[in-house]
Amino acid sequence: MNIRLSKTKYLNGLQCKKLLWYIYNEPDAIPEPDATTQAIFDQGHLVGEYAKKLFPNGVEVDHSETFEAGLRQTRDLISKRVSIFEAALTYKRCYARADILEPVADDNWDLIEVKSSTDLKDVNYHDIGFQYYLYTGAGLKIDKCYLMCIDNSYVRKGDIEPCKLLKKIDVTDEIKTSYSTMVENNVAEMVKAINSKTFPQIDIGAHCNEPYDCPLIDKCWSFLPERNVFFLYRNNKLPMTLIQEGVFELDKIPEKYEISAKNQIQVDCEKTGKPYIDSQKIKEFLDTIQYPAYYMDFETFASAIPMFDNSSPYKQIPFQFSVHVVKEKGTKPEHFSFLADGTDDPRPEFMAKLKNVMGTKGSVIAFKASFEMYILNKCAEVLPEYQQWVDSIDERIIDLLQPFSDFAYYHPQQDGSCSLKKVLPALTGKSYDDMEIGDGGTASAEYCRVTFTEDNKDKKKVRKLLEEYCGLDTMGMVDIVEQLYSFK
DNA sequence: ACTCCTATAGGTAGGCTGTA
DNA sequence: TACAGCCTACCTATAGGAGT
Numbered sequence: 001m002n003i004r005l006s007k008t009k010y011l012n013g014l015q016c017k018k019l020l021w022y023i024y025n026e027p028d029a030i031p032e033p034d035a036t037t038q039a040i041f042d043q044g045h046l047v048g049e050y051a052k053k054l055f056p057n058g059v060e061v062d063h064s065e066t067f068e069a070g071l072r073q074t075r076d077l078i079s080k081r082v083s084i085f086e087a088a089l090t091y092k093r094c095y096a097r098a099d100i101l102e103p104v105a106d107d108n109w110d111l112i113e114v115k116s117s118t119d120l121k122d123v124n125y126h127d128i129g130f131q132y133y134l135y136t137g138a139g140l141k142i143d144k145c146y147l148m149c150i151d152n153s154y155v156r157k158g159d160i161e162p163c164k165l166l167k168k169i170d171v172t173d174e175i176k177t178s179y180s181t182m183v184e185n186n187v188a189e190m191v192k193a194i195n196s197k198t199f200p201q202i203d204i205g206a207h208c209n210e211p212y213d214c215p216l217i218d219k220c221w222s223f224l225p226e227r228n229v230f231f232l233y234r235n236n237k238l239p240m241t242l243i244q245e246g247v248f249e250l251d252k253i254p255e256k257y258e259i260s261a262k263n264q265i266q267v268d269c270e271k272t273g274k275p276y277i278d279s280q281k282i283k284e285f286l287d288t289i290q291y292p293a294y295y296m297d298f299e300t301f302a303s304a305i306p307m308f309d310n311s312s313p314y315k316q317i318p319f320q321f322s323v324h325v326v327k328e329k330g331t332k333p334e335h336f337s338f339l340a341d342g343t344d345d346p347r348p349e350f351m352a353k354l355k356n357v358m359g360t361k362g363s364v365i366a367f368k369a370s371f372e373m374y375i376l377n378k379c380a381e382v383l384p385e386y387q388q389w390v391d392s393i394d395e396r397i398i399d400l401l402q403p404f405s406d407f408a409y410y411h412p413q414q415d416g417s418c419s420l421k422k423v424l425p426a427l428t429g430k431s432y433d434d435m436e437i438g439d440g441g442t443a444s445a446e447y448c449r450v451t452f453t454e455d456n457k458d459k460k461k462v463r464k465l466l467e468e469y470c471g472l473d474t475m476g477m478v479d480i481v482e483q484l485y486s487f488k
Numbered sequence: 489a490c491t492c493c494t495a496t497a498g499g500t501a502g503g504c505t506g507t508a
Numbered sequence: 509t510a511c512a513g514c515c516t517a518c519c520t521a522t523a524g525g526a527g528t
Contacts (some may be wrong), residue, residue: 040489117489152490234495234524260496300528302490314490314528370493371527401526405494419526440528 003191007096010183011123013190016207019216020190021199021213030215034233040116042303045449047116048099050162050305055100058083063097063252078140080234091137093187098131100148108143111135112168116304118152118314123211126348126474128171136180138488140194145175152313156306165305165313195289200296205352225249227270231416232263233407251443262407269412275426281408283488288398289481292362295324295333297473298375301444307452308345310382319346319447322470323357324478329485339466351386358393367420367477369399400477409487422475427483432472 003024005013012019021027033041052058059082063070070088077084081103088097100112113128124147128130130467136142151167175223193200204221208214224230231238238257247253250270259267265276281344300316311317319340324333336357366372373394380387403409404418411426421439425431432438443466450459 036489043489238525262495298528302528304489316491318528368493368526371491374492374527405526417525444528 003093003194004090004095005093005187005190007127007130008296010094010187010190011017011126013193014123014126014186015210015212016202016216017193017200017212018202019129019189019214021193021196022216024194025199029219033215035337036441036445039448044116047150047166047304048114049258050160051100051114051166052085053101053162054166055083055085057204058100059087060085061087061097063088075326081124081396089135089138093132093191094130094134094137094183096131096134098135101135104143106141106143108141109135110144110146111142112146112148114166115147115149118150120147120149120171125171125174125179129175130183132175132180143172144170145172147171150304150313154306155312156309158309160305177297196205201258202390204243206236227412227415229253231266232259233266233416233418235259235263262410264343265407265410266412266416269410273412275409275411276407277487279487281406282403282484285403285408286481286484286488288363289365290325290361290363290396291328293326293481294358294364295326295474295477296358296364296366296372297322297470297477298372299440299443299447299470300375303448303450306311308347311345315378316375317345317347318350318379319451320443320466320470321350321354322474323354323469324471324474325357325359326478330482333475335471335475337467337471339463339470341463351379351383355386355389360392362396363398364393364396364479365400365481367400367473369397369401373397403484409484420476424480428476428479430472430476430479435465435469435472437462437469443469 008024018150056140059077060071061073061374063086074087074089081231084101086097098111099114102110102112104110111131115124128145130216132142132145147169148166154164208217225248227250228249229242231250250267253267298318299320300318301316302316304313306312323336326333330388337351338350340349376390380390401418404423413426414422421432437443444460447466450456450462
């Protein structure tokens, strides 16, 4: 096979050679990225657009024609010594496009890799190292290598200022002395792996999620039983050891291994098939609830590029809340909700509407309540007239996650997770499975799509689904507490 | 992607006990 | 009585898990 290795495939190969083999030999076995992953990629492209604004005279290589045309145009632009976006070069079996090549003194070029993350990661070194190896091999003289990424301390005031939004990190030394020097060897090994008749035998391990979630994870991990040792709560070391000893099932862990009290509860539940109930702890938790009880949940979105004044990269902006109010223990809850519309900053209306609903006394119950309090405090920074009210909510807040992360209650169906998405079905039988919008990530992505993009034909339907989803979260919390009362 | 929180693990310091 | 060694408790750093 005449193999051409792109930068992305090089990084795939570093993560796992089995993945690399599949990419070349059985590409149909690799699932397409889901909508949430795609939204992250789109975000990256947008950041790239702002990075280009820092080089107003830059020229972008046109890749809409043939592969060779892109290479030819790149060569032409290199000879003209202008700033180039998406410059495409090949060397030996390697191919890459440079986000930005900037001509500098003495016929040199600076290489700039743009990322939408907020700091430097190991994988970025390999990424730039591959490019450095390739471009110098192709005859370019590279002076400095930079990673350009998001400065999350930037606060938007007026139009986006790309020079403040983005920061440049000099990685020249690491690239030249280390990461570019290992490319030749790595590529040779990768080519060997790709050309092999069968995929390389590689055990499952931490690399399946590092640095990226592998698309083949379902395939490689399918040999494990449904409830396996990897579900042990907060225990990632022991499962690998157990697997190597041939222990796959939670209820077959040999006694010689000491496990935490919570893990022990899990294992015991797996053996009996019954939930664990610490009625004393549950009672103590329930006794902290004061009525009227306000069950509260927010949905937020966070973009790399801050969309509004007084917001920062990746800072959560709330656009929706759902509140179920239970006046007296056991009475039917009353539902209040808000879903922002339009492209303006939703925070002022969100805060005003929420304050109206929340009353002045009684518990405020949220799942992972620190998230809701964080959002409220961030809003109060921008809208200081709400700070006192936010403080009063802080005094009323109760975290419904607590009895579950404490293992006051554990059901084997939770699969070692205390998330609402696991607790609710295990405890009440209610499920998110058949919902078109069934998790916060999708809710956030769909809201942004129909609100901020042209792709909004189904806006009415999406808004209805969002209302359903957020309402299910709070109603689910009501059901969970009702259920807990029965264990008291 | 990020961020916050917290459980856990590991390390250090201080105190106690036992032995010389 | 003094010293050494061990154990415990506390603190800190990190990794995992929750949310979107």
